[in-house]
Amino acid sequence: KPRVFSAMQPTSDSLQLGNYLGALVHWVKLQDTHDAIYGVVDLHALTVAPDPAVLRARTRRTAAQFLAGGVDPTRSIVFCQSHVPEHAELAWLLSTFTGFGEAGRMTQFKDKSAKVGESGTNVGLFTYPVLMAADILLYDTNVVPVGEDQRQHLELSRDLAQRLNARFGEGTVVVPEPHIVKETAKIYDLQEPTKKMSKSAVSPKGTIEVLDDPKKVAKNIRSAVTDTGDVIAFDREAKPGVSNLLTIYSAIDGRSVDQLVAEYEGKMYGHLKSDLADVVVEFLTPFHDAAMEWIESPDRLDSVLEDGAARATAIARPTLERLYDKVGLLAPM
Numbered sequence: 001k002p003r004v005f006s007a008m009q010p011t012s013d014s015l016q017l018g019n020y021l022g023a024l025v026h027w028v029k030l031q032d033t034h035d036a037i038y039g040v041v042d043l044h045a046l047t048v049a050p051d052p053a054v055l056r057a058r059t060r061r062t063a064a065q066f067l068a069g070g071v072d073p074t075r076s077i078v079f080c081q082s083h084v085p086e087h088a089e090l091a092w093l094l095s096t097f098t099g100f101g102e103a104g105r106m107t108q109f110k111d112k113s114a115k116v117g118e119s120g121t122n123v124g125l126f127t128y129p130v131l132m133a134a135d136i137l138l139y140d141t142n143v144v145p146v147g148e149d150q151r152q153h154l155e156l157s158r159d160l161a162q163r164l165n166a167r168f169g170e171g172t173v174v175v176p177e178p179h180i181v182k183e184t185a186k187i188y189d190l191q192e193p194t195k196k197m198s199k200s201a202v203s204p205k206g207t208i209e210v211l212d213d214p215k216k217v218a219k220n221i222r223s224a225v226t227d228t229g230d231v232i233a234f235d236r237e238a239k240p241g242v243s244n245l246l247t248i249y250s251a252i253d254g255r256s257v258d259q260l261v262a263e264y265e266g267k268m269y270g271h272l273k274s275d276l277a278d279v280v281v282e283f284l285t286p287f288h289d290a291a292m293e294w295i296e297s298p299d300r301l302d303s304v305l306e307d308g309a310a311r312a313t314a315i316a317r318p319t320l321e322r323l324y325d326k327v328g329l330l331a332p333m
């Protein structure tokens with residue numbers, strides 16, 4: 001079976017709807033056809049200086065949400081990045097193949113460091129995409145399901161893989177393919193529908209936190225910014241707000257955007273928002289309950305992560321040793 005790898009950072013108590021629809025939904029589907037590995041990338045989260053106790057809690061909560069969303073730990077590997085030290089080891093190796101300028105061109109780094117200023121940023125934020133490449137290459141990954149915002153990072157992973165293959169021979173590492181599903185690749189903020197929905201949005205009303213109180217979720221949807229005019233149509237340029245709502249609706253409900261547009265012909269924006277609020281709340285309720293069950297049984301959760309770490313290590317260790325050998329590191333006696 002081809003292998004799929006993906007991961008999320010434990011940087012919030014709840015995933016937002018973009019993480020869910022842009023990534024998690026596709027992770028769950030790919031389990032049927034792929035050998036799947038899904039990580040909580042706690043080492044990546046260290047780049048934003050989290051409070052230690054909060055980081056620990058969020059690491060468990062993030063794993064709980066993978067499971068609640070349908071990742072099946074009996075088939076797929078669910079693990080915590082820091083439990084498999086090979087990630088950090090391969091990141092070092094890959095950093096010696098990454099150009100300084102190449103890393104500096106990563107737009108997420110440029111955006112984040114511009115926000116905090118040069119003195120506020122850290123080297124980890126700069127090398128972040130190299131650690132991400134290590135995550136992927138360590139498992140000879142074929143497919144990486146992510147949202148649009150990770151496209152450039154994935155391109156770096158591919159460049160690094162191709163560079164290693166050119167230097168040490170074809171087949172040294174697998175060159176990963178992005179799996180970015182067009183319809184849900186970018187879910188937008190409800191208040192500023194030209195910006196992506198994110199955990200760090202300016203207005204909390206623009207984000208749907210999937211573990212939030214259903215009343216608040218519904219309220220945020222009902223107060224979503226729509227566009228001038230009164231026709232419900234899909235047009236990203238002219239009607240970003242309505243288009244985003246239609247995208248979310250279609251992703252959850254299964255009907256196509258065209259079908260929804262036909263169905264809402266002659267109806268008002270308010271109708272669409274109120275129906276969508278119901279649909280989202282209904283969708284999130286069982287997820288919420290399942291996530292809470294996992295969060296309230298940390299021992300059960302930890303044993304999933306322990307099992308995941310062992311299975312991940314069994315794949316990661318031989319890959320790292322193979323690459324250490326290729327680059328000329330002396331094997332330990």
Ligand code: TYM
Pocket residue numbers: 005006007008009010018019020021022023041044131132133135136144145146147148149150153184185186187188196197198
């Ligand atoms: P993270 O934790 O920021 O986001 C997790 C996943 O959610 C997707 N996503 C979105 N998709 C659609 N619309 C949105 N508004 C939206 N916001 C977030 C992201 O694209 C991502 O797929 N660097 C990664 C974590 C990572 C990783 C990896 C991913 C580390 N190593 C290896 C894949 C493979 C990140 O910060 O994702």
